[in-house]
Every structure is written in structure tokens, then in C-alpha cells.
Amino acid sequence: MENQRLILFAALMFVVFLLWQNWMEFQAKKHPPPAPPTAATAADPASAAPVLVPGQDVPTAAPGAVAIPGAQALGGGRRIAVTTDVLEAEIDTVGGDLRRVGLRTYPDSVQRPDQPFQLLQDSGPNLFIAQSGLVALNDGPAPNHYANFAPEQTEYRLADGQDSLEVRLNWSDPSGVKVVKTYLFHRGSFLVELNHRVENGGASEWQGGQYRQFQRTPPKMTSSFFGSGVITYTGAVVSTPEQRYEKISFDDIAKQELNQTVKDGWVAMIQHYFLGAWIPNAGESENFYTKAVGDNRYVVGMRGPVQAVPAGASGNFHSRLYVGPKQPEVLEKIAPNLQLTVDYGMLTIIAEPLMWLLKMIHWVVGNWGWAIIFLTILIKLAFYKLSETSYRSMANMRRLAPELTRLKELYGDDKQKMNQAMMDMYKKEKVNPLGGCLPILVQIPVFIALYWVLVESVQLRQAPFMLWIKDMSIPDPYYVLPLIMGVTMFIQQKLSPAPPDPVQAKVMMALPVVFTFMFLWFPAGLVLYWVVNNLLSIAQQWVITKRVESGADATALKAKEGKGVTSGLGEQAKKLVTLAKQSLPDSLKAPDKRKK
Numbered sequence: 001m002e003n004q005r006l007i008l009f010a011a012l013m014f015v016v017f018l019l020w021q022n023w024m025e026f027q028a029k030k031h032p033p034p035a036p037p038t039a040a041t042a043a044d045p046a047s048a049a050p051v052l053v054p055g056q057d058v059p060t061a062a063p064g065a066v067a068i069p070g071a072q073a074l075g076g077g078r079r080i081a082v083t084t085d086v087l088e089a090e091i092d093t094v095g096g097d098l099r100r101v102g103l104r105t106y107p108d109s110v111q112r113p114d115q116p117f118q119l120l121q122d123s124g125p126n127l128f129i130a131q132s133g134l135v136a137l138n139d140g141p142a143p144n145h146y147a148n149f150a151p152e153q154t155e156y157r158l159a160d161g162q163d164s165l166e167v168r169l170n171w172s173d174p175s176g177v178k179v180v181k182t183y184l185f186h187r188g189s190f191l192v193e194l195n196h197r198v199e200n201g202g203a204s205e206w207q208g209g210q211y212r213q214f215q216r217t218p219p220k221m222t223s224s225f226f227g228s229g230v231i232t233y234t235g236a237v238v239s240t241p242e243q244r245y246e247k248i249s250f251d252d253i254a255k256q257e258l259n260q261t262v263k264d265g266w267v268a269m270i271q272h273y274f275l276g277a278w279i280p281n282a283g284e285s286e287n288f289y290t291k292a293v294g295d296n297r298y299v300v301g302m303r304g305p306v307q308a309v310p311a312g313a314s315g316n317f318h319s320r321l322y323v324g325p326k327q328p329e330v331l332e333k334i335a336p337n338l339q340l341t342v343d344y345g346m347l348t349i350i351a352e353p354l355m356w357l358l359k360m361i362h363w364v365v366g367n368w369g370w371a372i373i374f375l376t377i378l379i380k381l382a383f384y385k386l387s388e389t390s391y392r393s394m395a396n397m398r399r400l401a402p403e404l405t406r407l408k409e410l411y412g413d414d415k416q417k418m419n420q421a422m423m424d425m426y427k428k429e430k431v432n433p434l435g436g437c438l439p440i441l442v443q444i445p446v447f448i449a450l451y452w453v454l455v456e457s458v459q460l461r462q463a464p465f466m467l468w469i470k471d472m473s474i475p476d477p478y479y480v481l482p483l484i485m486g487v488t489m490f491i492q493q494k495l496s497p498a499p500p501d502p503v504q505a506k507v508m509m510a511l512p513v514v515f516t517f518m519f520l521w522f523p524a525g526l527v528l529y530w531v532v533n534n535l536l537s538i539a540q541q542w543v544i545t546k547r548v549e550s551g552a553d554a555t556a557l558k559a560k561e562g563k564g565v566t567s568g569l570g571e572q573a574k575k576l577v578t579l580a581k582q583s584l585p586d587s588l589k590a591p592d593k594r595k596k
Helices: 002-030 250-254 328-334 345-365 369-381 383-400 402-410 415-429 435-456 479-493 503-521 526-583
Strands: 078-084 087-092 097-105 116-120 129-138 155-157 164-172 179-185 190-200 206-216 236-240 247-248 260-262 266-270 272-281 284-296 297-303 307-309 314-325
Touching: 078 164, 087 415, 097 260, 116 129, 116 190, 116 247, 116 272, 129 190, 129 314, 155 164, 179 250, 179 345, 190 206, 190 272, 206 266, 206 272, 206 314, 236 250, 236 297, 250 284, 250 297, 260 383, 260 402, 266 297, 307 314, 314 328, 345 435, 369 383, 369 526, 383 402, 402 415, 435 526, 479 503
Parallel strands: 078 155
Antiparallel strands: 078 087, 087 097, 097 116, 097 129, 129 206, 164 179, 179 190, 190 314, 206 297, 206 307, 236 247, 236 266, 260 284, 266 272, 272 314, 284 297
16 A cells, blocks of 8 residues: 555646646746846956956947947848758858748658758847847947948859858948858768858957857747647856856846856757757867847847957958757767757656667667657666565555455444554565665666657657657657556556545546546657556556465465365374273373372
8 A cells, every 4th residue: 555655646747747847838938028228337447358248139349348239139131041951050141140040851851851950040020030240349339230231143052973062151340341241051961060250350459359149039839838748948058167057048138147258168959859059169268148138138149359460461260150959969969968958857867868769779770769668678677576475465465455455344433453454464474565665766766767768869759659659759649648657657556556545545546537638648659658557557567466366375275275284184183192091901001189
């Protein structure tokens, strides 16, 4: 009985944790924090070198320089179309910014396989764009992301046999300063190289630096909480040598702005399955910043070190931009700790080996649904002995259930005597009522880690299984798997010892219905795992229960037979002794001590 309560408690806590987390994410997206009034932030007075400090929508220059205008409505110029084998991008001549990026190898939905998923977009409810520019010191000219660039052509397409594609935009100032902004796209890669080349044709030295940032609005919820499936974190992330992975939510940005000097880090905006990340040159000190810029827009970005370009010379400001899926094996090669954006939570140390094993199985079977099934079987085999201990304890408790009921009726409200009698019975029967606790507790972290593997893995996005399951990352459209899961839970209830309390028994019987309702909106891949795990548990529990019951019956029968034989032999021995006494001569018979 104690084991059953523990299982119930663990399962309820697991589901409550998932629902609570999804509810908090849903509320954060449904009611985004209001953007506070913005103000310019001064430079750090302790810094000896010139530092570019955060402005509003665009970083301002250091004290004494002319500030660049703050947040404005997004300008619009001509669009430059860029197409590679994996990306469809649009660059606006205003600012030379990436306004739209579609991922050609990731369809928008199963229903629209020819429509690329739009990661970056400057229209609709979910604004998300990548901006970059230069900020000059000493009132120098520099193009920010409101400057007008002149494109060399308006359409670029990666041709067959071509490994890279270069897009160039030009800007010039009457003072003689020219800037060439270049994007370099590569075949088969979601990593884009950005370079600002400053050609100083003026009469004086030019000083300034490069900034790169993401600007986005909190995502709008297009459906109810129960219809949205699993909701994961969407917001800013920064990485520093001291803090490898730090989430900064839109609410955090609204409350307090970040202004931190970092060496060898990166900034990103992440969402379910995908991310955008700015990665600076290795060894450079960057100033990380966040900003709420009004109109429900939030910024996370970085400013590079100030560089001097003498008159008649030129200088380059280089950076990299990743806009694509969360693929750990790709991200870890781009920048240290970038793979942590695939967020498995506190159980990453368990989740990463599980994901590796899942990918190896998929490499063999070629289907993510079957890979989940075989992974579930392997996990079940790994915990077979622990599960056997738990189920054996439950089977013994079920065998003793009638005796427990008798003790309850015998002692009534005398809890002390009843508990003592129960302990005596457990000791006599050699049953540990808590024998199944440890095996269950050991397995819970693995179950939670596997949950995050199935939720966070972009490989499962739109991955079909069989029959009606066309996408294992969304709920079962016909609710077949959740209903099967409910039936398997009901069978497990029947194999477990029934609670003596009628009210508790009714609650236990209602649990399969409650869990079925909860799992109606869970991803099909996760429900598939749960169904297979339940089926394997039922088989194991049934076999162990039958063994325990058969062993108990055999022991009882043997004891009964042994008692019968001993009793018969005792009677025969008594008769033989009496007969022997009667046949002895009187002289050999023992004197009767009762006679005086």
C-alpha cells in the first residue's frame, strides 16, 4: 500500500510540475510585461578605454558625442532576396538588417510542406529581427540600422557548385567615410558571417565600434493553453565564462537592463526548436546589453571594442550570426556552450546520453517513433532488477491485503495496536512495506530527463511515426494514444493492491481518467513513450505477481503437508510406546510414583 501511494505521489508531482511549468510559460506569453519608459544609460566611469554604451533602440556613443536617435518605428526600404540551399532571407536596404529568414529544410507545418518555417520576420504578431550597425565616437559619421544602404543587386541565389554567396551593401558620408556591409552565406550552413569595412577617406581619424542585436516582441498565443501542447522558454539568453547559460526573460529585461563587459561569450534569442545567436570574435571584450525599447519590443545585443581607423586607411569589424535549429552537435562547434540552448534543465547530465542513444537507435531503425519504443525497452531492461524489487514488494503487499483488512477490523480505532500488529506480520512474512520506494525514486530522474529529450529535440519536430501519427511533436489528432495510455493505467491499478479505504479506492480508480485528460494535449512522442512503458510494466508486474502468489501457495501447501505427516507419525509413536509398556514384565516396569 505504501508503494502504491509513493507511485501515485511521484506521478502526480511529475505531472503537476509539467503543467505548472507550461502554465507559467503560457501566462508569460499571454500577458507580456509592459515596457518601462526608456532612458539612456551612461558609460561605466571606471572604464579607462572608450566604451559604447546602450541607448534605446540603437546604442549611443560615449559621453560628449552626438547620440544616435532612439527607438523608432521600423523603417522600410527595398528588399534584397537571398536564397541558399537551407535559407531564404530578406535584407532591408534601411539598416542592411536581416528582416526575414525562412528555414527551407524545416517546413512551417505538415499541412504546408513547401512553406519554410519563418524564424525571423518583421511583420505579424511575432516580430523577431537581427540588427547591426556602427556607432562612432567624437561626432563621427557611422551607419546604424536606420541608415540607407545602396545594394549592388537585389537578388542573390546560391548556384549549383557554388559554396558561398556574398551580399554587399554600400554606405557613404560627405566627409569621405565609406562603409561596406557584407553578409557571407555558406552552402548547407545556418551560420552567416557579417563584416563592416570602414574606408576612411576623410581628413581625420575615425573611431567607433560595431554593435549587433536581436529585437523581438513576446510571442503571441494563437490558441488556448490546453490546445497549445507543450510550451517552452522563449526569450533572451547570454553566455559568459562565469555563467555559461543564463536566461533573461522579457519580464527581467523590463525590470532591469543588462550592461556587462564579457570576453568570449555570446547573446541569443531562443524559442522552441530554433534560435538566433550573435557570436563575436574569440578573445574580444564585448559589452552585453538588454533593453526594453517600447511598443512591446525588447532587445538583447552586444557592442564590440572601439577601433581607430586613421585617415586614408580602412578597418574591419567582423562577427557571426547563427539563425537555425537547435542541433547540439552543430552548435558546440560554433561557440563554447552554444549547445546549452538545447535546454534539458537540471538533468542535462542524464538527458544528453539518452539523446545520444536515441539518435543511435534512429540511425539503425530509421523512424523516430520506433526509436522511442526501442529506447523505452532498453531503459526498462536497465531498470529491470530495480523494478522487480518494487513489483515484488507490491505483490507481497497484495497477498497480505486480506490480513491487513482483518487487522483493521480487529483493532478498529486503536492505531497503536494495529500498527504493532502490522509490523509483527511484516516481520513474520519477511516483507518490507517500503521495499519498492528506492527503485521508484531512482527511476524518476530518468523519466523526467527523457521527457525533456522528447520535448527539446528538433529531430522529432514533424517526424512521422505510422498510420495517423504524422507529427510526434504535437498532440495525437484523434486522441488514440492518450486513450490507450488511460487503459494501461487502469490495468496497472487492477494489478496493484486495492486500498482498504473506500474513498481512497475511488480516487485511485479515477486517476486513469484524470491522466488521460491531461495527456490529450501532450506531444504524441511523449505519450507513445508512456504507453510503451506502461505495457512493459504491466507485463513485468503480472509475471512477478504470479510468481509471488505461486511461491506463497507452494510454501503454504508444503507447510500443511509437513504438519500432516508430523502429526501422523506422532500418533503412531504414542501407540507403539503404550504397547511396549504393556508387554514388559512387572519387574521391568517403572514404579508408580503416585503410590506410596
